[in-house]
Amino acid sequence: xxxxxxxxxxxxxxxxxxxxxxxxxxxxxxxxxxxxxxxxxxxxxxxxxxxxxxxxxxxxxxxxxxxxxxxxxxxxxxxxxxxxxxxxxxxxxxxxxxxxxxxxxxxxxxxxxxxxxxxxxxxxxxxxxxxxxxxxxxxxxxxxxxxxxxxxxxxxxxxxxxxxxxxxxxxxxxxxxxxxxxxxxxxxxxxxxxxxxxxxxxxxxxxxxxxxxxxxxxxxxxxxxxxxxxxxxxxxxxxxxxxxxxxxxxxxxxxxxxxxxxxxxxxxxxxxxxxxxxxxxxxxxxxxxxxxxxxxxxxxxxxxxxxxxxxxxxxxxxxxxxxxxxxxxxxxxxxxx
Amino acid sequence: xxxxxxxxxxxxxxxxxxxxxxxxxxxxxxxxxxxxxxxxxxxxxxxxxxxxxxxxxxxxxxxxxxxxxxxxxxxxxxxxxxxxxxxxxxxxxxxxxxxxxxxxxxxxxxxxxxxxxxxxxxxxxxxxxxxxxxxxxxxxxxxxxxxxxxxxxxxxxxxxxxxxxxxxxxxxxxxxxxxxxxxxxxxxxxxxxxxxxxxxxxxxxxxxxxxxxxxxxxxxxxxxxxxxxxxxxxxxxxxxxxxxxxxxxxxxxxxxxxxxxxxxxxxxxxxxxxxxxxxxxxxxxxxxxxxxxxxxxxxxxxxxxxxxxxxxxxxxxxxxxxxxxxxxxxxxxxxxxxxxxxxxxxxxxxxxxxxxxx
Numbered sequence: 001x002x003x004x005x006x007x008x009x010x011x012x013x014x015x016x017x018x019x020x021x022x023x024x025x026x027x028x029x030x031x032x033x034x035x036x037x038x039x040x041x042x043x044x045x046x047x048x049x050x051x052x053x054x055x056x057x058x059x060x061x062x063x064x065x066x067x068x069x070x071x072x073x074x075x076x077x078x079x080x081x082x083x084x085x086x087x088x089x090x091x092x093x094x095x096x097x098x099x100x101x102x103x104x105x106x107x108x109x110x111x112x113x114x115x116x117x118x119x120x121x122x123x124x125x126x127x128x129x130x131x132x133x134x135x136x137x138x139x140x141x142x143x144x145x146x147x148x149x150x151x152x153x154x155x156x157x158x159x160x161x162x163x164x165x166x167x168x169x170x171x172x173x174x175x176x177x178x179x180x181x182x183x184x185x186x187x188x189x190x191x192x193x194x195x196x197x198x199x200x201x202x203x204x205x206x207x208x209x210x211x212x213x214x215x216x217x218x219x220x221x222x223x224x225x226x227x228x229x230x231x232x233x234x235x236x237x238x239x240x241x242x243x244x245x246x247x248x249x250x251x252x253x254x255x256x257x258x259x260x261x262x263x264x265x266x267x268x269x270x271x272x273x274x275x276x277x278x279x280x281x282x283x284x285x286x287x288x289x290x291x292x293x294x295x296x297x298x299x300x301x302x303x304x305x306x307x308x309x310x311x312x313x314x315x316x317x318x319x320x321x322x323x324x325x326x327x328x329x330x331x332x333x334x335x336x337x
Numbered sequence: 338x339x340x341x342x343x344x345x346x347x348x349x350x351x352x353x354x355x356x357x358x359x360x361x362x363x364x365x366x367x368x369x370x371x372x373x374x375x376x377x378x379x380x381x382x383x384x385x386x387x388x389x390x391x392x393x394x395x396x397x398x399x400x401x402x403x404x405x406x407x408x409x410x411x412x413x414x415x416x417x418x419x420x421x422x423x424x425x426x427x428x429x430x431x432x433x434x435x436x437x438x439x440x441x442x443x444x445x446x447x448x449x450x451x452x453x454x455x456x457x458x459x460x461x462x463x464x465x466x467x468x469x470x471x472x473x474x475x476x477x478x479x480x481x482x483x484x485x486x487x488x489x490x491x492x493x494x495x496x497x498x499x500x501x502x503x504x505x506x507x508x509x510x511x512x513x514x515x516x517x518x519x520x521x522x523x524x525x526x527x528x529x530x531x532x533x534x535x536x537x538x539x540x541x542x543x544x545x546x547x548x549x550x551x552x553x554x555x556x557x558x559x560x561x562x563x564x565x566x567x568x569x570x571x572x573x574x575x576x577x578x579x580x581x582x583x584x585x586x587x588x589x590x591x592x593x594x595x596x597x598x599x600x601x602x603x604x605x606x607x608x609x610x611x612x613x614x615x616x617x618x619x620x621x622x623x624x625x626x627x628x629x630x631x632x633x634x635x636x637x638x639x640x641x642x643x644x645x646x647x648x649x650x651x652x653x654x655x656x657x658x659x660x661x662x663x664x665x666x667x668x669x670x671x672x673x674x675x676x677x678x679x680x681x682x683x684x685x686x687x688x689x690x691x692x693x694x695x
Binding site for chain 2: 191
């Protein structure tokens with residue numbers, strides 16, 4: 001019965017994602033006619049270089065931004081699914097091991113040192129990865145305890161330290177220049193995404209996705225618990241390390257270009273689980289598709305509500321928090337069934 | 338524990354009692370916030386509450402400065418008097434990021450605290466609170482651009498340099514007067530549409546009516562980021578919106594952003610009218626920003642510079658002569674030819690070097 005339902009839920013989600021992308025492409029401050037847009041898209045497809053302002057908006061601004069929404073949304077939701085399964089806890093989000101706090105610290109250091117935009121992203125990516133590596137090393141060093149518990153606690157502690165570093169730099173930053181930039185970065189935005197940045201992070205996201213796809217059935221087993229996994233012949237420790245590395249790689253790369261965007265990795269996996277159940281093989285693509293559509297739509301809202309940009313972190317929280325409460329109140333979707 | 342706290346409180350009380358005699362005021366003064374403050378007879382040590390106040394205190398009484406809200410950077414130092422370059426970083430008391438410790442304030446033994454900026458109930462209550470806790474008179478002076486001349490006169494009086502206040506106020510009135518005369522002949526729809534680019538990727542700006550962009554309007558430009566004047570402050574903008582606005586002129590002080598635009602590396606910015614026509618201007622930031630950063634009297638030179646950029650020959654501006662005059666009059670420094678050249682090249686889009694980390 002459930003399997004039957006899933007068969008047409010995934011194609012529907014693909015359709016939803018395409019619709020979201022089309023809505024995103026057609027909405028924006030610069031007036032584009034529907035036919036004109038598709039006409040220029042067709043021309044560009046056949047090898048043209050953007051000439052008119054319309055084509056430039058489509059190819060250099062809105063196109064990359066919609067693609068970025070798809071990439072960031074799917075990566076955050078995918079990492080969320082993996083983490084929630086790994087920690088067997090529905091309240092876990094991709095930043096539980098401190099990746100967002102670390103990336104935030106990296107970006108804030110970059111802004112504080114007045115580095116160029118690309119270096120800010122590189123620092124965010126590198127320190128995001130380093131933070132999780134540190135948490136993992138702590139967990140390895142503290143043996144003989146529940147490994148997931150130590151990981152989560154380590155993430156909380158190291159994340160809090162990174163947060164303290166961010167606060168310190170905010171205090172020291174130039175209030176007329178750097179402080180606004182820091183604030184905007186920590187609230188997340190796709191406003192400054194360019195095509196080249198997408199190409200920079202896409203390989204990292206795909207590299208993170210690869211082990212998730214290859215090891216999908218083992219991840220299923222892992223979500224049963226370490227003992228059960230062992231009984232079924234899955235070595236929990238090494239698998240956990242691989243999955244954490246993969247999910248962290250995905251999250252750190254998208255956070256580096258988009259800033260800290262909360263709630264997507266927490267709420268989207270729940271919606272996906274409601275639709276297709278807990279089987280990771282179906283859960284991962286479903287969550288990634290929903291995450292992609294969700295972020296593209298929210299970002300479309302963020303850039304078309306007013307002349308100014310509304311930071312994504314604010315919108316995802318305003319939309320995500322009530323929805324999460326509704327899920328709690330409804331409470332019918334089983335965690336493990 | 339309770340004992341400790343009592344001791345601390347006693348200590349602070351004793352410190353207030355031990356303040357130099359001159360700090361106990363004898364002349365009453367009503368500041369811009371309508372607060373009655375007893376001023377010391379002779380002002381010798383001034384604590385500037387934040388960036389804007391530090392500029393105006395330096396301009397008025399460099400000898401009475403005891404520190405900066407933020408340490409002076411190497412590239413800023415040549416444009417300041419030698420005795421103030423190495424003054425300590427004391428943090429700021431008001432505005433965003435309250436980093437000064439009241440005990441530090443006491444320890445530096447100021448006999449007056451000066452705040453220069455917006456006069457709102459928050460700042461009035463903050464001034465009262467600091468003054469009550471430290472026993473040091475705290476004056477709040479209106480820092481709006483339009484009030485500059487009268488604020489300079491007021492500061493001259495309370496800081497014991499009335500002639501200096503008068504001279505600087507005259508300079509300001511003369512500049513504003515010449516500008517008003519020029520602008521009277523330029524109808525609203527002939528004024529250039531200007532975008533002030535902030536932040537590492539140029540996508541932050543200030544909305545019309547914000548203190549960060551008021552210089553654009555004062556110089557006779559039209560800020561493209563106009564939300565009807567209802568909302569203020571710094572906001573983020575999408576590149577698409579910038580194409581829609583298509584500003585005639587872009588002004589920035591961010592060297593990274595300016596360099597990227599000049600390199601033509603970014604196809605999005607390349608199709609904006611201002612970039613196509615080569616009308617992207619980089620404002621110097623030494624010793625203080627020319628158009629903002631902080632929003633204080635340092636903007637006067639930037640005002641004249643921008644007005645000339647916006648209106649060309651209708652507002653003549655001899656760069657070397659005006660800059661030399663302003664730096665001499667306000668910053669007490671006689672610019673060497675080489676320093677003048679540095680500023681000239683900077684304003685011409687060739688800054689001294691990549692912005693240095695602190």
